Amino acid sequence: MKAFSGTTGLILNEPLLWERGLKGRCAFSFPEDDVDSSPLDPELASGGPDFPDLSEVDVVRHYTRLSQWNFGVDTGMYPLGSCTMKYNPKINEKMAGLKGLAGAHPLLAGYLSQGALKMMFELEGLLTEITGMDAATLQPAAGAHGELTGMLVIHAYHQSRGSVRTKIIVPDTAHGTNPASAALCGYQPVSVASSEQGILSPEAIAAVMDEDTAGIMVTNPNTLGLFEENIRQIAGIVHEKGGQVYCDGANMNAVMGIVSMGAMGVDVLHLNLHKTFSTPHGCGGPGSGPVCVREHLARFLPVPRVIEKNGVYALSEDCPESIGKLHAFYGNFGVMVKAYSYIRTMGADGLKKASQFAVLNANYIKERLKGVFHLPYDRPCMHECVFSDKIQSAGKITTLDMAKRLMDYGFHPPTIYFPLVVHGALMIEPTETESMENIDLFIEALKSIAREAEENPELLRQAPHKPKVTRLDEVAAARKPQLAG
Ligand SMILES: *Cc1c(COP(=O)(O)O)cnc(C)c1O
Numbered sequence: 001m002k003a004f005s006g007t008t009g010l011i012l013n014e015p016l017l018w019e020r021g022l023k024g025r026c027a028f029s030f031p032e033d034d035v036d037s038s039p040l041d042p043e044l045a046s047g048g049p050d051f052p053d054l055s056e057v058d059v060v061r062h063y064t065r066l067s068q069w070n071f072g073v074d075t076g077m078y079p080l081g082s083c084t085m086k087y088n089p090k091i092n093e094k095m096a097g098l099k100g101l102a103g104a105h106p107l108l109a110g111y112l113s114q115g116a117l118k119m120m121f122e123l124e125g126l127l128t129e130i131t132g133m134d135a136a137t138l139q140p141a142a143g144a145h146g147e148l149t150g151m152l153v154i155h156a157y158h159q160s161r162g163s164v165r166t167k168i169i170v171p172d173t174a175h176g177t178n179p180a181s182a183a184l185c186g187y188q189p190v191s192v193a194s195s196e197q198g199i200l201s202p203e204a205i206a207a208v209m210d211e212d213t214a215g216i217m218v219t220n221p222n223t224l225g226l227f228e229e230n231i232r233q234i235a236g237i238v239h240e241k242g243g244q245v246y247c248d249g250a251n252m253n254a255v256m257g258i259v260s261m262g263a264m265g266v267d268v269l270h271l272n273l274h275k276t277f278s279t280p281h282g283c284g285g286p287g288s289g290p291v292c293v294r295e296h297l298a299r300f301l302p303v304p305r306v307i308e309k310n311g312v313y314a315l316s317e318d319c320p321e322s323i324g325k326l327h328a329f330y331g332n333f334g335v336m337v338k339a340y341s342y343i344r345t346m347g348a349d350g351l352k353k354a355s356q357f358a359v360l361n362a363n364y365i366k367e368r369l370k371g372v373f374h375l376p377y378d379r380p381c382m383h384e385c386v387f388s389d390k391i392q393s394a395g396k397i398t399t400l401d402m403a404k405r406l407m408d409y410g411f412h413p414p415t416i417y418f419p420l421v422v423h424g425a426l427m428i429e430p431t432e433t434e435s436m437e438n439i440d441l442f443i444e445a446l447k448s449i450a451r452e453a454e455e456n457p458e459l460l461r462q463a464p465h466k467p468k469v470t471r472l473d474e475v476a477a478a479r480k481p482q483l484a485g
Contacts, residue, residue, distance in 0.1 A: 002444060005076055005410035011468050014065045021052025027059055069468060071412055073280070077438050081384040081415040081427030082175065082223055084253045084275035085282070086358075088338070092278045095341040096334045106329040110314045116333070117313035121306045123340045124290075130343070130351065131249065131269055132260025133292035137301045139331040143250050146270030146289030147181035147217070149302060152323040153268055153293060154214055154244045155185055156300040160321065163242060165214040171200055173224055173419050178217045178248060187214055194421065198224045198377040202233040209237055215244035220264070221251045223419040224377055225362065225384035225427070235265025244268065244297075252276045253431070254359055254383035257352030267294050278342035279335045288335035302326050357432035358383040361439060365428055368443050372450045376422050383431075389424035397453040397460050399424040404471060405452065405463035409445035 054062075072078065078085040096102065104116050124136040140146040151168075158165050168187040170179045171194055179189035190208055195201045199222065209216075216238050220228040228234070235245045247266040253276045261269050273279050274287035281287065293301065303322045304315035315330065346354065359382055366375065366385035374390035389399040403413035403426070415427040430439055452459055464470055 002441065004441065004445060006408050006466050011068075012065050013468075014062060014069075017054060017059075017062055018050075018052045020058055020062065021054050023053055025053040025055045025058065027054055027056040072282075076410060076412065077430070077434055077442055078412045079414045079428045079430050079434075079442065080412065081225065081386070081429040082250075082418060083281065083415065084251075084272070084383070084429060084431065085412075086253065086275075086431035087433040088278040088280055089342065089345070091345060092338040092341040096337040098337075101337050102334065104333070106333070114313055117306055117315070118308075119340050120330070120333075120336060121308055121313055123336055123343075124306065126340070126343050127271060127290055128292050130256055131252070131271070131292045132262035132264075133266070133269060134262070134295040135298035135301060136290050136292040137305070138288065138290045138336055139302045139325075139327045140270070140289040140291060141327055141332055142274075142285065142287045143175075143248070143270060143272045143289045144177040144181055145326065146272075146291045147177055147246075147248065148184055149289075149291045149323070149326055150246050150268040150270055150293075151181055151185035151187065153291070153297050153300045154246060155187075156321065156323050157244060157297055158214055160300075161242075163211075165212055165243075167213045168246075169205065169208055169213060169216040169238075171218060171222070172421055173198070173222045174217065174219055175223060175248060175250065178219070182217060194222070194224075197379065198222070198226045198421075199228050200230060200234055202230050202237060205234045206237050209241050209243060211241055213238075213241065213243055215246055215267070217246045217248060219248040219251060220261075221254050221382035223251075224386050224422070225251075225254075225381040225429075226377060226379070227255075227382055231264045231266075239265065249292075250275055251383060254355055256355045257348055258355055261292070262294060267297060268292070273335050273339045277339035279338050286332040286335055288332050288339070304330060306330075354432045355383070358430075361430040361432065361434060362428070364436075364439060365430055365443060369446055372447055373426065384427055384429035386419070386422055387426040387428070388422050389426065392450065392453045393424060395453060395457055397457050399426050401460040401463060402426070402446075402449050402453065405449050405460050406445060407464040408466045409448070411442055411445055 073085050073087050104113060120138060124138060127136050128134060140149045166188055167190050168182040169192055170182060170189040171192050173194050182189045192200065192204050192208060218228060220231055222228055238245050244267040245265055247261055247269040249269045250272045252271055269292045270289050272289055274281040279287060299319060299321045300323055302325055303317045303319050305319060307314055307316045362381050362383050362385050366381055369387065373387035376386065376388050399416045403416045406413045417425055418427060419425060462471055
């Protein structure tokens with residue numbers, strides 16, 4: 001039998017520190033006093049807060065055990081589609097932790113920050129080169145923040161031409177942040193359905209694009225993991241009516257070094273450094289969502305801009321048409337260091353290879369699981385593939401049941417029920433760093449689950465069985481969380 005890395009063996013229960021404490025326990029020892037004690041704070045002398053008394057080993061074990069209840073990409077395969085939970089080389093963390101970089105104060109004078117400014121300047125250059133764009137800002141703190149920045153840039157562009165536009169086209173496969181960012185900027189999102197092939201058709205865009213429409217927000221590759229093949233034609237239709245093309249580049253992991261967004265007709269693009277460029281992602285950040293633009297939009301980018309003159313780097317606020325500032329100082333600097341380190345260590349060939357492997361791995365999974373699970377769009381995918389529970393739902397087994405069961409096999413479940421256009425979606429993104437052995441184990445686990453769905457459906461309905469916490473009442477878990485171990 002195959003050995004899966006599922007949750008078995010020693011998993012210890014863990015009470016709260018308050019339940020573990022015992023009066024008189026202490027985590028440190030001091031030499032005996034040789035002076036009279038005198039309390040500094042009369043409040044503390046009268047008892048102070050109710051902290052438990054604990055020994056050092058109590059504290060260390062408590063936090064170590066809690067950390068073992070966690071699951072991350074450093075623990076095992078984490079195939080969340082649309083999130084790119086890829087393994088990030090530790091060298092990049094090390095670079096971001098270098099004293100001179102981690103300790104640099106954002107208010108240091110320019111002449112004392114030349115290295116940091118130069119790195120930012122070069123990172124902007126590298127990102128524009130990778131995407132085929134002309135200028136970039138590193139300021140936004142996340143993808144959605146980048147979208148807002150991009151929308152504001154497009155708004156400023158139309159305003160500068162005296163053009164008032166109220167709508168923006170957003171495909172039905174878009175990440176939820178897309179219409180939200182457009183709406184926050186005052187635009188009314190106009191939803192467009194994707195075709196039978198899971199991509200946008202030029203006809204559908206031509207039918208809605210008019211001179212009241214500021215442009216289109218398109219994700220390429222899209223959230224079905226499919227490449228928008230008609231993008232150039234679509235960009236042409238949008239440009240012809242004076243609109244701008246925004247590309248959500250959160251899925252850049254599939255196309256680094258392969259596709260030029262500029263050549264595709266994209267005017268504005270955001271990247272997620274915390275998906276594609278080596279910052280671990282989740283738990284609210286910090287992240288970074290740089291925005292790259294074509295030349296005609298560079299003057300609207302946020303301030304301060306990093307500029308270079310005769311080998312000297314500086315932050316400039318001298319950009320009268322800028323949309324202004326979107327983040328304190330100039331963004332999340334540590335994330336930029338990791339991206340810079342990643343790009344420089346990978347090099348152009350390495351980045352391209354990473355994308356090629358990401359695409360190869362996803363297609364391998366798609367081909368091997370096709371038929372075991374229903375594949376709504378049976379065509380080559382990019383870095384992720386989307387199945388549905390259509391086959392298993394005949395036996396009243398849902399995507400949720402199968403995703404929960406996967407935990408018993410030691411895998412983090414993939415993204416489920418997204419994108420919304422696929423009913424019961426199961427969206428898998430293996431990323432480029434998983435070995436074939438790991439991917440084969442994952443495939444076998446899913447095949448075994450599909451067999452169980454037929455032979456022993458009850459097992460799935462109650463899954464997971466092995467983790468510390470088994471099937472949750474998800475509504476109660478959200479409404480009445482019980483945080484005690
Ligand atoms: C993750 C993601 C976003 C949002 O990025 P955040 O950094 O989470 O704000 C937007 N679009 C797509 C396609 C994404 O995958």
